[in-house]
Amino acid sequence: xxxxxxxxxxxxxxxxxxxxxxxxxxxxxxxxxxxxxxxxxxxxxxxxxxxxxxxxxxxxxxxxxxxxxxxxxxxxxxxxxxxxxxxxxxxxxxxxxxxxxxxxxxxxxxxxxxxxxxxxxxxxxxxxxxxxxxxxxxxxxxxxxxxxxxxxxxxxxxxxxxxxxxxxxxxxxxxxxxxxxxxxxxxxxxxxxxxxxxxxxxxxxxxxxxx
Ligand SMILES: [Zn+2]
Numbered sequence: 001x002x003x004x005x006x007x008x009x010x011x012x013x014x015x016x017x018x019x020x021x022x023x024x025x026x027x028x029x030x031x032x033x034x035x036x037x038x039x040x041x042x043x044x045x046x047x048x049x050x051x052x053x054x055x056x057x058x059x060x061x062x063x064x065x066x067x068x069x070x071x072x073x074x075x076x077x078x079x080x081x082x083x084x085x086x087x088x089x090x091x092x093x094x095x096x097x098x099x100x101x102x103x104x105x106x107x108x109x110x111x112x113x114x115x116x117x118x119x120x121x122x123x124x125x126x127x128x129x130x131x132x133x134x135x136x137x138x139x140x141x142x143x144x145x146x147x148x149x150x151x152x153x154x155x156x157x158x159x160x161x162x163x164x165x166x167x168x169x170x171x172x173x174x175x176x177x178x179x180x181x182x183x184x185x186x187x188x189x190x191x192x193x194x195x196x197x198x199x200x201x202x203x204x205x206x207x208x209x210x211x
Contacts, residue, residue, distance in 0.1 A: 007127060008135040010143075014048045018120045019132065019167055021050040022073040025120055027112040033059050048073040052109040054080030056102075059095040103162060110170045114184075115177075125178075126170050132171075136208040 009016035012023055028043045038061065046052045050073035057080045058064040065085075070076040077091055083094045095101075114121045117195070136143030140150035144161025151157075177188060 001153040006131045006133060006143075008133045010135040018123060019134075019160050021109075021163075022048055023052060023111050023113075023120070024073075025117040027109070027110065028054065029112055032064070034054060035064065044068060048076070049106075049109040049113045051076045052112075053102075053154075054083075056105045057093075057095055057098055059093050060085075063081055063093045067145055072156070100199070107166050107169070110166055111173070111188060114170055121174060124167070125174060127171065130165045132164040133161055167174060 007016055007019075009019040011073065012020050012162055015025060018025070024047050026047055027049065028045055031039045031041075031044055046068050047057070051070060052069050054070075054076040055064045055068035057171060058067055063079075067076050067079045070079060080137050084098075101206065114124050128175070133144035134142055135145050136148075138148070140148040140159040141152075142160070142163040144159045144164050146159065148159040152160075154160075173188075
């Protein structure tokens with residue numbers, strides 16, 4: 001925390017590392033609608049919110065599963081970046097309309113991460129009204145480091161801090177949920193419980209064979 005009470009996070013090992021998408025909280029997610037028809041299991045377990053976010057870039061189920069089950073969030077991130085590369089003609093794996101849905105995908109993941117893990121839910125609520133900044137050294141869309149200049153057409157070109165803003169939104173939602181649980185059932189679903197990691201089937205992976 002800085003002098004003015006703002007919270008900055010980036011490195012997982014540091015004080016506020018649990019705010020990072022690389023934090024291994026574990027979370028269960030619904031299968032994306034476009035795959036739900038062909039996947040037999042009820043839900044999907046991911047080790048980190050980074051796995052969830054990056055996997056959603058994939059347009060096909062096998063790439064989605066590959067990223068969602070990557071051994072480390074850094075590998076999930078790298079694989080997600082490959083999906084974005086427009087010039088790799090052999091890798092036509094980016095989901096159409098990704099730019100329009102990516103913030104909603106991130107928000108859904110953050111809601112699951114914090115509502116399903118009581119330890120970090122309590123920590124998030126305990127930050128009160130502090131402003132949260134993702135202190136990425138390079139990303140002016142998700143991050144909010146003040147020295148960064150955003151390249152988009154917004155007039156002041158300040159870093160957007162989209163991830164920090166979503167974390168503050170989830171904090172507020174969780175606070176509201178505690179006060180009036182019934183209002184938030186639609187957003188957060190079942191009462192939170194720490195998800196357990198499913199066992200891995202070495203023949204078929206998590207959740208059975210690909211169709
Ligand atoms: Zn901008």
